[in-house]
Amino acid sequence: MSGKRDKAQKKIARCLAILQRDLPDIQPSETPTKFLFIGNAGLTTNADESSLVELITRTGTSLEAIMLIPGKQYSFACFASEDQAKQAFESAHGQMDSPGASSPVYMAYVDKVPPKPAEQLTPPPGLQIVENFISEDEENMLMNLIDWGEKLGDKAEGSLLKHRQVRHFGYEFKYGSNSVDKDNPLPFGIPEALNGIVRRIVEQGWMPVPPDQLTVNKYLPGQGIPPHVDTHRSFTDEILSLSTGGGVIMDFRLGVSEKQQHHTMYLPSRSLCVMAGPARYEWTHGICPRMTDVVSGKNGIAGLHLCPRQERISFTFRKVREGECSCGNRRVCDSAIQNSGYDPNKGAASSDSISDDIQAMRLEQQHVLQVYDQIAGHFSATRYKPWPNVLEFVNSLPLGAALLDVGCGNGKYLGHNEKIFQMGCDTSYELVKICNTRGFEVLTSNCLQLPFRDATFDAVICIAVIHHLASEERRLASLKEMARVLRIGGQGLVYVWAMEQQRGKKKSAYLKQNKANRKDEGHGEYVGANATNDTDTESGKSDSFSSGLKKQVMQESPKSQVLQDAPLPVHVNRTEFVQQDMLVPWKLKPQIKKDTKEKGKNKKSDSSSNSISDNDKSSIVCDNQQPKQVESKHGNSSTAASVLCDTTVEGQEPVFHRYYHVFKQGELEALCGKLEGLKVVKSYYDEGNWCVIFEKSA
């Protein structure tokens, strides 16, 4: 017995020497502490978290945390009290940590343990667990819902199925190509028995529209699923996984080897696991195939618990995505990889990133720049009410300050503060002309190449502009340009259209405009005399939207717009956004043409009188455009306008499509965060927009 003790002492001394070398900060202690150093049991000795926990807790000790250090052959354990640690030490020191281990573990008290890396503590952004999402009755119903075709013999020992079993509903997910066959839905959609749950998902706001694809996975103890990212192209943002049967630990990882971030999340039974944003698009998720999980704080009891696996059936709800994913992240996005011809295995060709940029420019040219020139007059007429929070920013600038309005449009935010020097710029000459007639100092330029010197301005505003840029690189580049022209300490205010048009129960003004439409859906008539289209998020101007037009847009407008290999869906005005990248219709109202005669009276006049000549200039026809003639009663100016619009219907106004990338919560902030020298001062939500005030700090 004593011989064993001596041996153990020698070994622990050796282990401690290694610790001293690696983490000199941590000192061994002669007297018991709350922390135990466990030598000879770590990730490199193939120690299993569960077996270590089992070893320590088998005498009934309460264990608060256990840490296995990457690349090391030791680990640490934290206890609620010294007594607990003492108990563990006495029972486990010198013992084998698992039946098949070659040598025992050696423990020592230490004064502290290494801090847990910050990333591991916070879950990946976009990940949420909703506990008790379904009742026990519903759980029972779900578990008995599917006939897995099992025979009695399947459950007998020795004949356990090697892999988990899977069933699909709605659309089949093909594991070979890792995609969904969007054109061939399965004969069965999501079973009716789940209608209540599907409704709950939408009502509680976990998905903007109901899911149309369901995958059911049955896991027996010891089965898992390899780490993966659900393909971007096949499904939209939110992926919801409902757990029935036993709970399980799910591993989330981002990055590779040493820099990899790892977060474990316990999914209790009857909980809904919501994966969106980075948790869905960038982090991989997986379930380790093993027999037990180590869970912290279960059933309200603190400390680590060993949870043996039980049979678990998961129901994963997803919405099949229309078109391609446009996140452009070539590391994980199958759309991006396919479109750029970029194979991550072969290494990047620089020409691909250039052609991506050109594709983005082309999309913007066709569906932003040219459109605004066409609709300038009408657009300006609907943009007359400045938002109070933006005005507050502008009016707060001190005497003599210089302000730049990037993407000033019709100059809505110019001319309010008399104490400052202000300039505006916009890509649309038509809109800039309107500013000029109002007496403002403006020029035409692109927000990606602002023709100003570094540190010229004290403040910059950019309202509803960068959501028109067709790639993340370009959106980031525009922020960079804004930062460049700002002097140190100068502030910028950016507004972008939010994907989330509803905050809690409160709908934005944009959505509210649709109230009339909801009641009249299916009538196919224009409701109200002045049916116009969206006014971004301004309220009041239009009172309704015709469901008749909605049908036409869906049928006639080609779904595949500029990018042949990445079709963009067309958004239905005044409804929630289903995806981040889409084309939003603008129905051009011809009433502006009346004002041509009233020159000088009305600011709208300028745009229409020059629109003809500008249209002649811009009769460069893009490959995908098929110029159609509009049989419009409103004269030749709308014929010219029709050259570049997307939908033409006899007797009705031309429809233009503007490209938008609507932002999700936190996305704008994250973008600012990518720039050194920019500090986010304030971040808020304003009537359907995500807004950020940043300051140039370096």
Add this chain to the structure above:
Amino acid sequence: MLTSKGIKNVKEGFPLKIQAEEVRNVDIDFDREFISRTIPKLDWNALIFAAQCVGHQEDLPETLPESYDNDEDLLKKLHHILLEVEVVNGCLECPETKRKFPISNGIPNILMILPTIVLLQVLRIQERLQELQLSVKSQTPDHRARKPQEARKSPPI
């Protein structure tokens, strides 16, 4: 304050030379404080240069005097040149590339993005290149099979 730095390969792009074809004067209320605060932000030489281009240089001194704040006369002259003289038609010339940016109706056009036609041409050229690359690739397997080394290998038993 304008620069053509956005053009590729331009280092400074400042100052832009103003070629004024048509200039006009407007009347703006003189705000002494405002002008006084604006002066420190100006590059004096560039201002003189710009004033020269539009024919109003004779009024301004070569260098900015230290006590400009008390010089009512100077402030008024600056007010005039900064806010009241406007170029209606003309152009701005980049000092390095000599590229001209037109000014019409008082609005300079400093759009530096490629017009659609050029963009499309670039894309078409790229697509054509890819096609050529692919067709070249598809021709090589024949040549590879005839490599002398491979012919010498003994066939598998």
